[in-house]
Amino acid sequence: MGERSLERLDTVAIVGVGLIGGSVGLALRSRGLATKVVGVGRDSRALQQARQRGVIDEATTDLVEGVGDARVVVVCTPVSRIVQDVRRATAAAPKDALVTDAGSTKRQIVEQLEADPTAAATFVGAHPITGSERSGWEHARAALFRDRVCVLTPTPRTPSAQVARARAFWTSLGCRILEMNPSEHDEVLAYTSHLPHALAAALASSVPAAWLALAAGAYRDGTRVAAADPGLWTAIFRANRGPLLKAIGTLEERVAAFKYAMMTDDEDAIYRWWDEARHRRSLYEARQPTATPDP
């Protein structure tokens, strides 16, 4: 199956209908990719509202029932709950189902699921690199995945047919696929996502409340993601402690270099330090994909 070919999906079950899960539902429904989208969650009232707003077709708080006839199960719960939800989903879903997730960390999750033979034969770890500082299906968008990278983290034990199905599934939502091993994923994302989040929070609380009226656009943009849910981010940080501590060490070195240049009032060193950062930022911009038009 080619990367661009779409699987005809009968029923897709989404476990955890928040920002990510809700956006999976909207993307599937707006692109007509599934005959039925079942949302599984813990808050039945929120699920019914999501159903009424067209995010999902059916809603249930019973995971076993929800995944019972699913061809694909996407687990979009917080990283601290993914292992148990994937285990339950792989046990309850049809034998030929694909189970994938959307967790921001991968090594611990994949290691624990590899120890479970049913999960190991069914599950393909995934991380669509997208999101928002907002939580909840109310903020979900069908276009959330468009042109975004989705990292798949299969292991040597993951059946290649499942990997191909996972590629097709996330591609059908608009993602570009990269494959990495779970540890490599976590090392990279510690720098590209978890460090920027931790730093946004450090910056947010560094400015005394009384001075916030004088905060410039650099504070506004630099702290945007600090508005995100503390429980979600505590779980992500804890699931990636080693790599994130290493990334913080790198940042501390960059700050120390700036401090030294400032303390010695070394104009050239300050200039070069900034110019190197500017160059890195321009590389980032140059690597952004051009937007795909609406399908």
Add this chain to the structure above:
Amino acid sequence: MGERSLERLDTVAIVGVGLIGGSVGLALRSRGLATKVVGVGRDSRALQQARQRGVIDEATTDLVEGVGDARVVVVCTPVSRIVQDVRRATAAAPKDALVTDAGSTKRQIVEQLEADPTAAATFVGAHPITGSERSGWEHARAALFRDRVCVLTPTPRTPSAQVARARAFWTSLGCRILEMNPSEHDEVLAYTSHLPHALAAALASSVPAAWLALAAGAYRDGTRVAAADPGLWTAIFRANRGPLLKAIGTLEERVAAFKYAMMTDDEDAIYRWWDEARHRRSLYEARQPTATPDP
């Protein structure tokens, strides 16, 4: 003269027609606040283009000529050049002119100008807290100042009539006015602007170039201002070394608290650390002014 009343301006001279100076020109012209806007700069070709595009009415590379019949002179050059440009402007402008600036730092500038009797009698330090990571009049916007705070930094020696005129001038461009002493301004801005800029640069260069394709929105927003001109920011940092080093110290304490919570895997401490940041960020959002409709 009340804060909201506008001075009828004959000629306004803008020294330094870049992003800020160009936006002053566009704001004056679009609001019909001056009979003539003279742009003074060093690059005559860029000045002529700015004139042709309606950013200014007249252009000259001769500061003495440019400010010769100005009622208001706004010095919008980099902070390292403001003192000399204000000195020359106050010497060459009509005796009853107002000279103000738009520099991001204030203590050194005001201290040096206070030592010059002509400048001390004419100049009112100003810092409109707005801008962009982009430089040049090509990115100027008439609305750049709308609803933004402009800090005025008069001293006991500044004539109160000049302060009133500066309030009226910056208010007429759309700003909300705050008065602070120059040192207090620099201490606050070290936290609310200079630290966020330095941190954006530190973050930008912390992520290895090969991993930028996996950078999340937190990197994109957290590093936006690292695209700014290195010469401008080197000058701002150097003009505010003490306060900025203190602000960096505060940030380092916040990062150290996070590191300790991570190293000890203290879930509650990580959660509280993030939640405090989230609360600070929500205070910032609550204090943003609601937008004023177009005049």
